[in-house]
Amino acid sequence: ETGVTQTPRHLVMGMTNKKSLKCEQHLGHNAMYWYKQSAKKPLELMFVYSLEERVENNSVPSRFSPECPNSSHLFLHLHTLQPEDSALYLCASSRDRGGNEQFFGPGTRLTVL
Amino acid sequence: AQKVTQAQTEISVVEKEDVTLDCVYETRDTTYYLFWYKQPPSGELVFLIRRNSFDEQNEISGRYSWNFQKSTSSFNFTITASQVVDSAVYFCALSEAYLTQGGSEKLVFGKGMKLTVNP
Numbered sequence: 698e699t700g701v702t703q704t705p706r707h708l709v710m711g712m713t714n715k716k717s718l719k720c721e722q723h724l725g726h727n728a729m730y731w732y733k734q735s736a737k738k739p740l741e742l743m744f745v746y747s748l749e750e751r752v753e754n755n756s757v758p759s760r761f762s763p764e765c766p767n768s769s770h771l772f773l774h775l776h777t778l779q780p781e782d783s784a785l786y787l788c789a790s791s792r793d794r795g796g797n798e799q800f801f802g803p804g805t806r807l808t809v810l
Numbered sequence: 811a812q813k814v815t816q817a818q819t820e821i822s823v824v825e826k827e828d829v830t831l832d833c834v835y836e837t838r839d840t841t842y843y844l845f846w847y848k849q850p851p852s853g854e855l856v857f858l859i860r861r862n863s864f865d866e867q868n869e870i871s872g873r874y875s876w877n878f879q880k881s882t883s884s885f886n887f888t889i890t891a892s893q894v895v896d897s898a899v900y901f902c903a904l905s906e907a908y909l910t911q912g913g914s915e916k917l918v919f920g921k922g923m924k925l926t927v928n929p
Contacts, residue, residue, distance in 0.1 A: 796843035801855035
């Protein structure tokens with residue numbers, strides 16, 4: 698399998714649930730990213746990991762918790778979300794930070810009831 | 811601060827028409843990178859092109875061409891002889907160059923432009 702994969706593709710959860718989104722890249726990249734894409738807002742960068750170290754947390758609420766166990770895998774742990782967190786969550790990777798093109802996964806469509 | 815503006819939010823054309831997607835950016839950095847991405851209905855953003863701020867040469871790739879004008883801070887994208895498969899949301903994005911310790915570079919996206927190509 699090549700490129701960036703994300704699972705699940707669709708997720709419906711209640712506000713009291715705990716779930717995790719998974720991202721895996723098969724490109725040998727060193728940087729990985731989480732983005733949020735809402736219907737009425739531009740793409741919002743949430744987190745950046747470089748060489749498994751979190752280098753950016755873009756003022757994201759603590760109910761979103763990222764984890765990067767190795768350079769190929771990235772998780773987004775979700776707990777006590779709000780309905781306004783419903784969105785498309787996109788994972789991306791790039792060779793390094795600093796102007797390299799990012800390659801995106803297909804996204805997880807999250808609905809919070 | 812970085813900013814990317816895609817003034818057009820939605821365009822509808824008939825197949826075989828040419829269409830130009832506008833992108834205007836703002837940055838204080840002298841070294842930066844510009845990108846175009848395509849997001850088809852399936853949701854995945856597809857990388858189309860990356861240009862650095864020192865390379866103003868226009869580029870053509872098949873039916874796609876890009877016009878980078880540093881003097882007007884624009885990086886416009888033209889699709890020639892559009893096809894139904896070109897229907898998607900197109901995003902322009904800007905990234906400043908990697909900064910040393912304490913800095914961080916972000917990919918800042920425009921709001922996107924929805925292109926519909928009708929048969």
